[in-house]
Amino acid sequence: MTNLTRLESDNLRRLEEMRSTFEKLRAERIRAEGEVERLTRELEQAREHARAEFGTDDEAAIRQLIEDASAQNAKRVEEFGAALRDIEARLKQLGGER
Numbered sequence: 001m002t003n004l005t006r007l008e009s010d011n012l013r014r015l016e017e018m019r020s021t022f023e024k025l026r027a028e029r030i031r032a033e034g035e036v037e038r039l040t041r042e043l044e045q046a047r048e049h050a051r052a053e054f055g056t057d058d059e060a061a062i063r064q065l066i067e068d069a070s071a072q073n074a075k076r077v078e079e080f081g082a083a084l085r086d087i088e089a090r091l092k093q094l095g096g097e098r
Helices: 002-054 059-097
Strands: none
Touching: 002 059
16 A cells, blocks of 8 residues: 555656646647737738738739739839930930031
8 A cells, every 4th residue: 555655646746747837838828829819810901901902812813913013013114214215315316416
């Protein structure tokens, strides 16, 4: 019976030692669940914003919209540069005619 009592005592001691670890893990789980809820709300808000702004919340579609806008921007920059070069050439012609 002494051995059983010692075993029980050891088990109780070990359980008490594990209690703090359990409490820490439980607190961490609660914190993580709160974080998941917050991030889920933020994700839904971002999706709503994307749908309002871009008409979609699909990442691939938004990426394509960005690529298209970037290509269009590069084209417009090139067109503007060509227009400036044309104006510069005309001004040089006018200056040479004087």
